[in-house]
Amino acid sequence: MKEAFAILILTLCFSCTPPERKIQTKNKTKLKAVPKIVAKKDSINKDTIEFVSYNDNFDYTQLNGKKGKEEIDYINDQNNDRSFLRGDLIAIEWKNDTIYIAGDGETLQMAQWIVSAKKLKDGNVSKFRKQYGKELKYLLSKDDELSDSYRDHLYKIAEYYIANSYKELIKLSVKNKENLGYSVEKQNREGKDYYVLGFFTESEYKINTFQWVYIDPDTDKIYEYDLANDRLIYFP
Numbered sequence: 052m053k054e055a056f057a058i059l060i061l062t063l064c065f066s067c068t069p070p071e072r073k074i075q076t077k078n079k080t081k082l083k084a085v086p087k088i089v090a091k092k093d094s095i096n097k098d099t100i101e102f103v104s105y106n107d108n109f110d111y112t113q114l115n116g117k118k119g120k121e122e123i124d125y126i127n128d129q130n131n132d133r134s135f136l137r138g139d140l141i142a143i144e145w146k147n148d149t150i151y152i153a154g155d156g157e158t159l160q161m162a163q164w165i166v167s168a169k170k171l172k173d174g175n176v177s178k179f180r181k182q183y184g185k186e187l188k189y190l191l192s193k194d195d196e197l198s199d200s201y202r203d204h205l206y207k208i209a210e211y212y213i214a215n216s217y218k219e220l221i222k223l224s225v226k227n228k229e230n231l232g233y234s235v236e237k238q239n240r241e242g243k244d245y246y247v248l249g250f251f252t253e254s255e256y257k258i259n260t261f262q263w264v265y266i267d268p269d270t271d272k273i274y275e276y277d278l279a280n281d282r283l284i285y286f287p
Contacts, residue, residue, distance in 0.1 A: 102135040130165045138174020179214035188232030195237045209233050
């Protein structure tokens, strides 16, 4: 009788097991796993973070954010909102759930799943779009073929740079709603490839390029080019 009861309990436990979820690591950066001791599976947690970006290059979509200096990645399949812009302050609800990391021995890990997200406050990019009210122009090099998704990605980086720049010329150009734009070309510097954005203002008669910015395609870090000293300065 005890053996039959044990078999019944074991059968019920297996029938309650949720289906396996798998995620592929197509990018160089893997999804950060959350230790099992952080929170009980399926419990709802609340937090406030600074939105950084969406990442749709996995089997499961991701939402990337920051809390202070800490960078956090969430699985975003259960959230359909794609309106957040970099720097927006958002309130999220999330829970821990299991995933299998494909290509890593099918290792079972815990990951943070977004349940809901809501914007609390505009970041600088959102404020820039409302103030400027126009699209940025861009010029692409004929030698460099960019996918539509990466071209859009560079556009958002250009917006972020303009929205957070301390340079008076950019601030004045935005305020006066001048025609702002940037060129895109690929350059190698000290053995490393960068995408270089040349920011300019455009008038009826000429284009005035006033700042070059280097983008590291591996990390998306931004560097201003210091022409006088021929060096790159990190732009946070």
